[in-house]
Amino acid sequence: MTELQNTTAPAAQTPAGDPFLSVRDLRIHFDTDDGLVRSVDGVSFDLHKGRTLGIVGESGSGKSVTSLGIMGLHRSKRARISGEIRLNGEDLIAAGPDRVRQLRGREMAMIFQDPLTAMHPYYTVGQQIVEAYRVHHPDATRKQARTRAIEMLDRVGIPQPDRRVDDYPHQFSGGMRQRAMIAMALVNDPSLLIADEPTTALDVTVQAQILDLIRDLQEEFGSAVIIITHDLGVVAELADDILVMYGGKCVERGPADTLFDAPEHPYTWGLLGSMPRLDRELQDRLVPVRGTPPSLINVPSGCAFHPRCPYAQLTGGRSTTEVPVLAEAVPGHHAACHLAAAERHRIFTEEIAPRL
Amino acid sequence: MFAYIIRRTFAALLLILVVSAVTFAIFFLLPRIAGETSDQLAAQYIGKNPSPEAIAAVKKNLGFDQPLYSQYWNFLKGLVGGAEYKFGPDPVTCHVPCFGYSFKNHLEVWPELTKRIPVTLSLAIGAAVLWLVSGVTTGVISALKPRSIFDRLAMGVALAGVSLPVFFTGALLLTVFSYEWPILDNLQYVNFTDDPIMWARNLILPWISLAFLYSALYARLTRAGMLETMSEDYIRTARAKGLVERKVVTRHGLRAALTPVVTIFGMDLGLLLGGALITEQVFSLQGIGAFAVQAIADNDLPKILGVTLLAAFFIVVCNLVVDLLYALVDPRVRLS
Ligand SMILES: Nc1ncnc2c1ncn2[C@@H]1O[C@H](COP(=O)(O)OP(=O)(O)OP(=O)(O)O)[C@@H](O)[C@H]1O
Ligand code: SF4
Ligand SMILES: [Mg+2]
Secondary structure, three states, X not given: OOOOOOOOOOHHHOOOOOOOEEEEEEEEEEEEOOEEEEEEEEEEEEEOOOOEEEEEOOOOOOHHHHHHHHHOOOOOOOEEEEEEEEEOOEXXXXXXXXXXXXXXXXXXXXXXXXXXXXXXOOOOHHHHHHHHHHHHOOOOOHHHHHHHHXXXXXXXXXXXXXXXXXXXXXXXXXXXXXXXXXXXXXXXXXXXXXEEOOOOOOOHHHHHHHHHHHHHHHHHHOOEEEEEEOOHHHHHOOOOEEEEEEOOEEEEEEEHHHHHHOOOOHHHHHHHHOOOOOXXXXXXXXXXXXXXXXOOOOOOOOOOOHHHOOOHHHHOOHHHHOOOOOEEEEOOEEEOOOOOHHHHHHHHHHHHHHHO | OHHHHHHHHHHHHHHHHHHHHHHHHHHHHHHHHOOOOHHHHHHOOOOOOOOHHHHHHXXXXXXXXXXXXXXXXXXXXXXXXXXXXXXXXXXEEEOOOOOOEEXXXXXXXXXXXXXXXXXXHHHHHHXXXXXXXXXXXXXXXXXXXXXXXXXXXXXXXXXXXXXXXXXXXXXXXHHHHHHHOOOOOOOOOOOOOOXXXXXXXXXXXHHHHHHXXXXXXXXXHHHHHHHHHXXXXXXXXXXXXXXXXXXXXXXHHHXXXXXXXXXXXXXXXXXXXXXXXXXXXXXXXXXXXXXXXXXHHHOOHHHHHHHHHHHHHXXXXXXXXXXXXXXXXXXXXXXX
16 A cells, blocks of 8 residues: 555545555665666655555666555665655664665565576575575575475476476576575565566566466465556556655655556556557557656656646646645545646646557 | 586596697697708707717617607607616617606606605795685785775785795795894705604795785686675575574675686696796795706706696696686586
């Protein structure tokens, strides 16, 4: 669930209890020779167990850095992080690196885009899963860990897992490697799973299988899941809530249903327009968002999207001078845009919806 | 894996055969091409102003009148079956493996070589251990803290190390530790089995001067490799598992970064075993390198041929070991 705690949402949409993951005003900046890179600049959301959050945005919008920040993997001499990341109530930014390391792989796990490069070429798939298990189960014997690895490979749908456990990553196909990565991530029953573009490197047919697998496993284990993608189609069926990122900021956030049916932000309209759909003719399928992604060092003034936004002139100059705040447009659904809500709804229904 | 070992070993044997043929050709064919007759060749083995009869006898006894291929064949036969030369009043026997017979010194080449192998072996292995440990450690620390004071200092020293020749560092060490401040004087090779402490004491300076050069190279190599592997995706995966950083570095980073180091190491060690010419010269060690230098100075063909073959053998064997190690380290090699 992505509502901030101080907002009221329809009761049906608010899962009971405290969120498992709560991110507040997260900022991750990198001090580089070219200047300060504001990769993540004030992102907030909540996520409950059993729910899936989709983070969507084009390349360079800060999706990966957000997820690495949660995992504590952004840490470098040049990274500056601020805000709050509460995992099960514990603030990870205030916690020491060793504490975050203990949680990593046990309470929160991650799968990456390219399973070939993400696995070590010199160790068997089994050895890598066993290692992941034994980090957090130091008392487990090698045999127990191996049994567990085979069990996990079986669970993610690898045929003959007792044999394939001794294969090296390069002996697996792309889809199987990603299954093995998922097995490795889930070996310690984490309560939070972050999947950073889990299907981008895979064939289209395999993509759907992997997404199905992630959904099945989530239902089985009841964990909280974050799926990061630049393709709205990937999260359309999977996510309960969606967060749209642009230039390191959250520009729109809301339940998946309303976000797809009634998107509030002009950037989201562009994303929806570029989403491939089966029921559309091939030639007018991919209408990419015009223009190039913003620089994260010299972020455009006002609304970072204004150089590419067709409606920037309709706000009386505010788009270029004033940073729009994320405000609740309809209950539970937030957007950061200076256009008046009524104006936005009119543009969407009259100009955008007919073309989608 | 087994088939791979067989295949590589067979290839290595073939390579040694080719190398021996080429060496043989270089030493026996080239003088002929350059215009030297078999008479002149034979004359080298007799004293000054030899009589034509004596030359003819030597030519016949040593087989110089036969075509080159059969001479090569006899040479190979000698390697596995020994040889006998009628030279002077008594026939001389060259025992298996017959690496040749030096008629100039009336010595079999092989026992001369085996006498010197322990010297060169001690020098090379000791230096190799030193430079591997110091070079790899320095490289890893430098890579983990790039642009730190340690890194800058280490890479500065490494630059000096690769630029300074062994005859300079060796002579410097000798001047300081044997003459100016004689804590390590009177350096003579002592067999390890006789007195391991003296063995190490007397070899420490040659080890250091050789290792200085090589550890500089290895530090740079390791640093570059570590910088590359530590930015790989699988390192991020290892951290995402919650591994402690020490294990991320050693088990995941170093493991991958060491592969090219092992390859180079095999070649370097093979070359060194064939004789550390300069180091042996500087420290007056009677190793294979000193033997080779002497053989060339004397223009003693059987000795030159023998030492060349031995050096080639070491290089080929070390490369074979590296190939096998490589397959052990990188499953993609073994399984493709
Ligand atoms: N360690 C770092 N130092 C400096 N800049 C960084 C660092 N890590 C990321 N960045 C910058 O932060 C920005 C956001 O990167 P991020 O990887 O989060 O994008 P993304 O949304 O995941 O894009 P993609 O779809 O390409 O994966 C990029 O401009 C990137 O260059
Ligand atoms: S604030 Fe202005 S520029 Fe930004 S999305 Fe809204 S209309 Fe476009
Ligand atoms: Mg990314």
